[in-house]
Amino acid sequence: xxxxxxxxxxxxxxxxxxxxxxxxxxxxxxxxxxxxxxxxxxxxxxxxxxxxxxxxxxxxxxxxxxxxxxxxxxxxxxxxxxxxxxxxxxxxxxxxxxxxxxxxxxxxxxxxxxxxxxxxxxxxxxxxxxxxxxxxxxxxxxxxxxxxxxxxxxxxxxxxxxxxxxxxxxxxxxxxxxxxxxxxxxxxxxxxxxxxxxxxxxxxxxxxxxxxxxxxxxxxxxxxxxxxxxxxxxxxxxxxxxxxxxxxxxxxxxxxxxxxxxxxxxxxxxxxxxxxxxxxxxxxxxxxxxxxxxxxxxxxxxxxxxxxxxxxxxxxxxxxxxxxxxxxxxxxxxxxxxxxxxxxxxxxxxxxxxxxxxxxxxxxxxxxxxxxxxxxxxxxxxxxxx
Numbered sequence: 001x002x003x004x005x006x007x008x009x010x011x012x013x014x015x016x017x018x019x020x021x022x023x024x025x026x027x028x029x030x031x032x033x034x035x036x037x038x039x040x041x042x043x044x045x046x047x048x049x050x051x052x053x054x055x056x057x058x059x060x061x062x063x064x065x066x067x068x069x070x071x072x073x074x075x076x077x078x079x080x081x082x083x084x085x086x087x088x089x090x091x092x093x094x095x096x097x098x099x100x101x102x103x104x105x106x107x108x109x110x111x112x113x114x115x116x117x118x119x120x121x122x123x124x125x126x127x128x129x130x131x132x133x134x135x136x137x138x139x140x141x142x143x144x145x146x147x148x149x150x151x152x153x154x155x156x157x158x159x160x161x162x163x164x165x166x167x168x169x170x171x172x173x174x175x176x177x178x179x180x181x182x183x184x185x186x187x188x189x190x191x192x193x194x195x196x197x198x199x200x201x202x203x204x205x206x207x208x209x210x211x212x213x214x215x216x217x218x219x220x221x222x223x224x225x226x227x228x229x230x231x232x233x234x235x236x237x238x239x240x241x242x243x244x245x246x247x248x249x250x251x252x253x254x255x256x257x258x259x260x261x262x263x264x265x266x267x268x269x270x271x272x273x274x275x276x277x278x279x280x281x282x283x284x285x286x287x288x289x290x291x292x293x294x295x296x297x298x299x300x301x302x303x304x305x306x307x308x309x310x311x312x313x314x315x316x317x318x319x320x321x322x323x324x325x326x327x328x329x330x331x332x333x334x335x336x337x338x339x340x341x342x343x344x345x346x347x348x349x350x351x352x353x354x355x356x357x358x359x360x361x362x363x364x365x366x367x368x369x370x371x372x373x374x375x376x377x378x379x380x381x382x383x384x385x386x
Contacts, residue, residue: 007126009177010119011133013074015140016171017111020081022141023148023164024108026241029224030157030234032097039225041094043346046221048101050338053109054331060110061327070118071180077114078172080107082165089161111171112137113330121181131252131307138249140167142242149238157234195318196325202316206332208375209309210340211368212272213333215279215361216302218341223291226354232288240292247299252307264308264315265376271305272369279362283355306333 032042064073084104091097116134123130148163196202224237232240278297285291310329317325348357 006179007122007128007133009174010115010122010179011136012174013171013178014115014119014134014137015143016167016174017078017115017140018137019140019144019167020108020164020171021112022144022241022245023160023167025220026145026149026224026237027152027157027160027234029221030228030237031160033225033228034157035092035097037094037097039222039346039350041346042225043221043342043344043350044094045097045101046342046346047339048098049105049109050217050335050342052102052105053338054335056106057110057113057330057335058327060114064114064117068182069180070114070121071175071178074111074114074118074178075172075175077107077111078168078175081111082168082172084108085161085164085168089164109334113327118178118181122179125181131254135249135253138245138252142245142249145238145241145245147238149235149241152238153233153235193324193328196321196328199317202313202325204375205312205316206329208368208371209268210332210337211364211371212275212305213337214341214344215275215365215368216305216341217334217338218345218357218361219279221338221342222345222349222354222357225349226282226358227288227291229349229354230286230288230291236288236292240288240295243292244295244298244302247296248303249299251299251303263376264312265372267304267308268312269369269372269376271301271308272365272372275301275305275365276362276369279358279365283358283362309333 029042029046032045037045060073060077064070067073081104084100084107088097088100088104091100115137119133120130123133144163144167148160151163152160223240227237227240274297278294278301281294282291310326313325313329314322344360345357348360
């Protein structure tokens with residue numbers, strides 16, 4: 001079997017899982033609004049996802065390390081995704097939705113990290129670029145956002161369970177054909193976490209990027225509602241995500257060449273400045289088509305920021321602690337920031353509207369960019385592993 005053939009199931013898994021992910025990220029807020037929830041209540045439901053990920057990602061990472069397999073953990077999580085999603089979409093009432101949502105996110109939130117971990121290890125084994133594999137996740141996200149957006153515009157957002165289950169079933173089918181990797185790391189130990197908590201540059205960096213990641217996660221949660229507030233449809237919401245993720249896929253495919261030329265913190269600071277500018281413009285516009293056009297900036301904000309920040313974290317921490325350090329990074333990026341972004345974003349959009357929400361996000365990102373610039377010129381920004 002050629003290297004390309006052995007990677008095909010993995011690429012299909014990333015494609016189909018991220019296709020399901022775009023349905024949740026893009027359209028779940030609109031579905032919850034259809035169910036009768038207000039902005040604040042939607043924020044509470046969306047905060048369950050990152051809260052669950054703080055617990056589920058370490059748990060499934062531990063299980064993967066303990067049983068020395070990524071493939072089996074992926075299969076179990078995808079089966080859990082299919083069963084819990086059907087139950088989740090049957091729930092009515094805030095409490096029932098939140099409780100079932102916690103079960104749903106417990107299985108779904110680790111799949112992306114496990115898939116990326118498998119892709120990174122397979123890329124290393126075959127000496128190919130991780131970005132060329134991970135790009136298939138972005139392609140799946142973009143394709144799903146465009147197609148599902150148009151479908152839901154025609155049939156109604158209340159039927160979003162059907163495309164979700166279809167893509168989830170494809171993910172399960174291809175997961176059985178994955179080539180597993182030998183997991184050589186030991187399960188996370190409390191001593192590892194203690195050692196990382198004593199790494200001052202690492203902790204300072206995580207704190208400062210939170211100002212950017214909070215604004216990013218708030219946008220993930222509420223851009224759909226904001227486009228609808230401005231007069232857009234589900235189809236336009238899907239188009240907005242399509243434009244954004246296509247630009248992200250291009251960045252993932254090409255970014256490896258850029259990072260060799262400049263310090264990774266330079267790219268993080270540039271991405272932070274563009275985040276700030278992007279949110280200021282979003283706050284000022286009144287036409288949803290302007291937001292869709294500006295979604296091309298998603299690639300050069302999230303794409304560059306995510307890859308550069310992950311690489312910088314890798315350089316900040318000892319090699320033996322990298323798995324634990326990456327989990328802490330994911331917990332901040334997708335967990336803590338997601339909770340804060342969802343709760344505060346829901347309250348702001350409910351009480352003051354989307355323009356005030358995005359203005360607040362712009363100032364938040366600007367604050368983080370200023371902090372990161374200071375961090376870069378001070379000693380703590382220089383103490384990285386070679």
